[in-house]
Amino acid sequence: MDANRRVLIAHLPAGALSPGDFALDEVPVRSPDEGEVVVETAAFTIGAGQRAGLQGSASYAGAPVAGRVMDGTGVGRVVASAADGVPEGTLVRGQLGWQSHPTVKAAHVEPVPEGTDPADALGPLGTNGLTAYFGLHDVGRPEAGQTAVVSAAAGSVGHLVGQMARNLGARVVGVAGTDDKCRLLVDDLGFDAAVNHRDPDFRTRFKEATPDRIHVYFDNTGGDILGSALFRMATHGRIVCCGAVSQYDTAAPDPSPRGIPGLLVNNRVRMEGFLLFDYADRYAEGRAQMAEWLAAGQLQPLATEFEGLESAGQAFVELLAGRTVGTTIVRVGPRRAELT
Amino acid sequence: MDANRRVLIAHLPAGALSPGDFALDEVPVRSPDEGEVVVETAAFTIGAGQRAGLQGSASYAGAPVAGRVMDGTGVGRVVASAADGVPEGTLVRGQLGWQSHPTVKAAHVEPVPEGTDPADALGPLGTNGLTAYFGLHDVGRPEAGQTAVVSAAAGSVGHLVGQMARNLGARVVGVAGTDDKCRLLVDDLGFDAAVNHRDPDFRTRFKEATPDRIHVYFDNTGGDILGSALFRMATHGRIVCCGAVSQYDTAAPDPSPRGIPGLLVNNRVRMEGFLLFDYADRYAEGRAQMAEWLAAGQLQPLATEFEGLESAGQAFVELLAGRTVGTTIVRVGPRRAELT
Structure with missing residues (x-):
């Protein structure tokens, strides 16, 4: 050997x-x-x-x-x-x-x-897919016609979250870090809109992309994008705190986003952290749904x-x-x- | 007239x-x-x-x-x-x-x-009582044996929240701004512990008062007390964002507490803003419970x-x-x- x-x-x-x-x-x-x-x-x-x-x-x-x-x-x-x-x-x-x-x-x-x-096995049927599934399904719970936003939208979890939210009937907006990724999300993965957070006019573009505000925000980044989303949340909106990739690769993380707790109170927003391993006894359920969407061509990994x-x-x-x-x-x- | x-x-x-x-x-x-x-x-x-x-x-x-x-x-x-x-x-x-x-x-x-x-009529049976009831009952949901913390604990909502949580079987810790208030909470209202947030050793005292960490934090203050509570939350703890009195009477509110979203993710904490008027169709239910506790001597307004x-x-x-x-x-x- x-x-x-x-x-x-x-x-x-x-x-x-x-x-x-x-x-x-x-x-x-x-x-x-x-x-x-x-x-x-x-x-x-x-x-x-x-x-x-x-x-x-x-x-x-x-x-x-x-x-x-x-x-x-x-x-x-x-x-x-x-x-x-x-x-x-x-x-x-x-x-x-x-x-x-x-x-x-x-x-x-x-x-x-x-x-x-x-x-x-490692993507849609693995940790990434299960993270997307339980975060969206159990924590975010988008309803048909609502607006779901996901950050790091071209990333390992984000690209699955967006397609899942679309499959559940939501209007889906992705936030990503390059124009190429934004095009990929809209042209290839069926996102309704995508916004580049490095665009100098990001806040304006983000507002334009979320005219009905945000019912579910699936946060993979934390930092400024979370801060922008907090100001765009709809009444009774849900923020799924999945990760904070903007804060990992640095010795000096950003401060917390502004307006907490005031913004949460005024708009009755729920912000909830989750980790996949709490759902270990339901992985089979998540995998079955992901496999079904894959087989039906409704999920492009x-x-x-x-x-x-x-x-x-x-x-x-x-x-x-x-x-x-x-x-x-x-x-x-x-x-x-x-x-x- | x-x-x-x-x-x-x-x-x-x-x-x-x-x-x-x-x-x-x-x-x-x-x-x-x-x-x-x-x-x-x-x-x-x-x-x-x-x-x-x-x-x-x-x-x-x-x-x-x-x-x-x-x-x-x-x-x-x-x-x-x-x-x-x-x-x-x-x-x-x-x-x-x-x-x-x-x-x-x-x-x-x-x-x-x-x-x-x-x-x-204006306290336990009015807006304050209903705010305490729905915030604790529907958003915080303390279970028997869990630790519930309330800030502005001697205040209009806080003193009712603490007694209600005790009635629901929780261990109750109040945070207030004077030693006199802390004594009142423990000696007269049956709180298990109370901590003065103006004590120079507040963080140490707060930690000592919450040895099992915090399962439900009912936040009436925002600011530094919310910040301290965030670091003491138990896994799957709930923060009821009811108000931010520490931030109202100033032209220069504090920044948001540190560690968001990281602390929420690591401990799978839910933070949820609420406003009473969303529960308007259930006021009778809340008043009936408060009246029952008042009549039984289990709630001292x-x-x-x-x-x-x-x-x-x-x-x-x-x-x-x-x-x-x-x-x-x-x-x-x-x-x-x-x-x-």
């Missing part, structure tokens, strides 16, 4: 993340103990929220530690098994980390149907793919700089053709 | 409100048109939230105008009626304003049972009373300075003995 090639966080970034904050090493593959499996990683996904886990203060993911293997959800095939029920050859998804041959507890991985593209473990640090930097669209995927092992 | 004596807002305050911002005048009582009644005001209540209505920017109450009669909910007796169903002699509650003999639409007042003390229309401006200043407890009442007309 190959060595286990790994990407470590070499040091916690002081300001913006750079590829030099990561280091590659190679260790022998660890033989599985009872209940463990060795997985050959095919691909893993990087989420912007992982940047929060590298900040000096502890996030929900716990305090960060330099020198550890980077976390990450991946897809791969079991190549050695000491676990009942997860035989060699099983295609699985789980917390594999940024490494080529992790040895993990079988209880921490779940089977993926043969033939599933890793990009789908986007992914930006990088090749090889050595590209992972750069992939993370590109993601945080807003130069990826959809799910950010790093392909590691055998290509799709060999997997399926 | 007497003249109608009135308190006008003479000019919108530039900084802190002062009694000189008000003016008294006297006009003939206006005869009621069809569907109107003339009420002889017995008492009215002043709420800190009314200060927001005097700020330069429009609040939910609409843009402020100098020269108008101050708004206010009052109790009084109908002394002339041109309305079916509301005969002379009826004891009523409604938007009477700060005036002795308003002429108002009968549809805008509601009968109050004979014998009700105006302080009760507090009031600070001022005498005469000419004291109203000063009463408002005292209220905003934190020198009143419970419902702030201005007695205007005949005393209770004569009313009942």
Whole structure:
């Protein structure tokens, strides 16, 4: 068996993340103990929220530690098994980390149907899709005809949120960081409108794009975009606090948006933070809905793919700089053709 | 009939409100048109939230105008009626304003049972009680054994919120602005603990008073107290945004509290603004519960009373300075003995 090639966080970034904050090493593959499996990683996904886990203060993911293997959800095939029920050859998804041959507890991985593209398994049918589903469905709850706005709208969660909201009958407005992304959202993904938050006239454009104000704002960014949305909320509007990507990759986060709590009171707005793992007992429900929309052509997943473990640090930097669209995927092992 | 004596807002305050911002005048009582009644005001209540209505920017109450009669909910007796169903002699509650003999639409007042003390009609059975009830019951939803915190805890809404939360089985912590108020809350009203936010060690004391963190925070103040509570919220905690009294009586409100949206996400906290009038079709339900607790001795209403229309401006200043407890009442007309 190959060595286990790994990407470590070499040091916690002081300001913006750079590829030099990561280091590659190679260790022998660890033989599985009872209940463990060795997985050959095919691909893993990087989420912007992982940047929060590298900040000096502890996030929900716990305090960060330099020198550890980077976390990450991946897809791969079991190549050695000491676990009942997860035989060699099983295609699985789980917390594999940024490494080529992790040895993990079988209880921490779940089977993926043969033939599933890793990009789908990690995107619409993975953490990103479930985050979009429960955040929108359970927290945001858009009604037909209402206006739903999503920030980081071309991102891993955002591009799915917007299409889901459209499927639920909402008018959908995306906020993204380039004109190209805005065009993609409207032309290819069926968003009703999209606004570039780097446009000097952003506030005016945003207002024009939300004439009925905002009933559901799915916030992936925090910061100024959240601040603008707060001033455009409709009475009884809901803000889904999913992430704050604008605040992760910096040593000096922005202050909180203005007008809290006054704006919430005047417009009776609900602002609610959520984390996916609270919905763990309902993942099957979320996956079933996503799979149905995928099969019906009502959900078009986007992914930006990088090749090889050595590209992972750069992939993370590109993601945080807003130069990826959809799910950010790093392909590691055998290509799709060999997997399926 | 007497003249109608009135308190006008003479000019919108530039900084802190002062009694000189008000003016008294006297006009003939206006005869009621069809569907109107003339009420002889017995008492009215002043709420800190009314200060927001005097700020330069429009609040939910609409843009402020100098020269108008101050708004206010009052109790009084109908002394002339041109309305079916509301005969002379009826004891009523409604938007009477700060005036002795308003002429108002009968549809805008509601009968109050004979014998009700105006302080009760305006406190636990009035706007304050209903605000406490719906804010706690529908938005905050404390469960038995959970920790509920209320700010401005000795105030018109706060002292009722705390007792209601205790009646619902919660552990109740009040935040108030003097040691005397804190003693009152614990010794007389049955709060489990109370913390003075002007104590230099407030943050430490607040932490000690909330060892299980905060499941429901009923926020009447905004500002620094909201900021401290945000850092003490339990997982899935709820913040009821009811008011922001710390921010009303100033031309330079504080910035928003730190950590939004990050703290909301990490602890999956819900923050929700509410206004009482959204619950107008359920006032009877709220009043019935409050009346039941009052009758059972499970709710002790507090009031600070001022005498005469000419004291109203000063009463408002005292209220905003934190020198009143419970419902702030201005007695205007005949005393209770004569009313009942």
